Amino acid sequence: MSDHPATTPDAAAPFAYEGLERVIHEKARLGILSSLVAHGEWLAFSELKRLCALTDGNLNRHLQVLQEAGLVDVRKEVANKRSHTLCRLTIEGRRRFVEYLGVLERIVGDALHSRLRDAIPGRALGQGFSPA
Amino acid sequence: MSDHPATTPDAAAPFAYEGLERVIHEKARLGILSSLVAHGEWLAFSELKRLCALTDGNLNRHLQVLQEAGLVDVRKEVANKRSHTLCRLTIEGRRRFVEYLGVLERIVGDALHSRLRDAIPGRALGQGFSPA
Numbered sequence: 001m002s003d004h005p006a007t008t009p010d011a012a013a014p015f016a017y018e019g020l021e022r023v024i025h026e027k028a029r030l031g032i033l034s035s036l037v038a039h040g041e042w043l044a045f046s047e048l049k050r051l052c053a054l055t056d057g058n059l060n061r062h063l064q065v066l067q068e069a070g071l072v073d074v075r076k077e078v079a080n081k082r083s084h085t086l087c088r089l090t091i092e093g094r095r096r097f098v099e100y101l102g103v104l105e106r107i108v109g110d111a112l113h114s115r116l117r118d119a120i121p122g123r124a125l126g127q128g129f130s131p132a
Numbered sequence: 133m134s135d136h137p138a139t140t141p142d143a144a145a146p147f148a149y150e151g152l153e154r155v156i157h158e159k160a161r162l163g164i165l166s167s168l169v170a171h172g173e174w175l176a177f178s179e180l181k182r183l184c185a186l187t188d189g190n191l192n193r194h195l196q197v198l199q200e201a202g203l204v205d206v207r208k209e210v211a212n213k214r215s216h217t218l219c220r221l222t223i224e225g226r227r228r229f230v231e232y233l234g235v236l237e238r239i240v241g242d243a244l245h246s247r248l249r250d251a252i253p254g255r256a257l258g259q260g261f262s263p264a
Contacts (some may be wrong), residue, residue: 013185
């Protein structure tokens with residue numbers, strides 16, 4: 001097994017993007033996982049809600065999906081007599097998110113190597129990946 | 133209006149990824165649009181089906197969504213007494229796909245600038261964006 005099967009295209013169906021794991025690919029969950037990655041360890045539910053512009057209900061629902069998929073740990077703690085929910089990425093979540101990012105890279109790379117490249121303003125693509 | 137509103141993060145909710153247009157973000161449709169981008173002009177339904185590993189029914193359903201969203205043109209032509217369906221990206225589809233790609237870039241960029249970076253093997257990220 002490769003470390004990044006998700007990034008290896010299927011020669012017969014190069015645009016099937018099999019590695020685009022649906023649990024991660026859903027828009028809101030992608031934002032939640034990106035937030036957890038950017039903020040490292042435990043992140044408060046209230047902060048995650050703000051970063052992703054989600055309602056309590058939506059964030060709860062998506063966190064449950066991510067927790068059941070083994071991508072996220074959720075913990076409750078009491079401080080100043082108030083209960084706080086905290087979340088973080090699991091080791092497995094980290095590994096699968098990296099694989100997923102490899103597929104996103106391939107999608108942008110496929111476009112970069114197509115005639116669409118001519119249509120892409122300099123700042124539109126490449127920007128996020130500058131060495132700086 | 134910016135040329136790439138989709139790539140401009142909302143300071144209040146940087147991980148909401150508002151520009152991640154759902155019509156384009158759906159896994160199968162993302163593969164269809166990438167195929168059309170990579171193959172330029174008109175692409176045969178049968179070829180698109182193979183490239184994306186989709187069934188006739190699924191490809192038809194997704195093409196209808198993309199056509200109704202103004203992203204794709206679908207045309208039927210008869211050759212050798214057989215009817216062929218051909219598809220291509222519209223100018224508008226091209227523009228919106230480029231915007232969408234800008235958001236994918238930002239997602240990978242957000243991860244690259246996080247502590248996840250240390251966990252990412254050299255080949256996992258950056259590869260698709262080499263100048264070569």
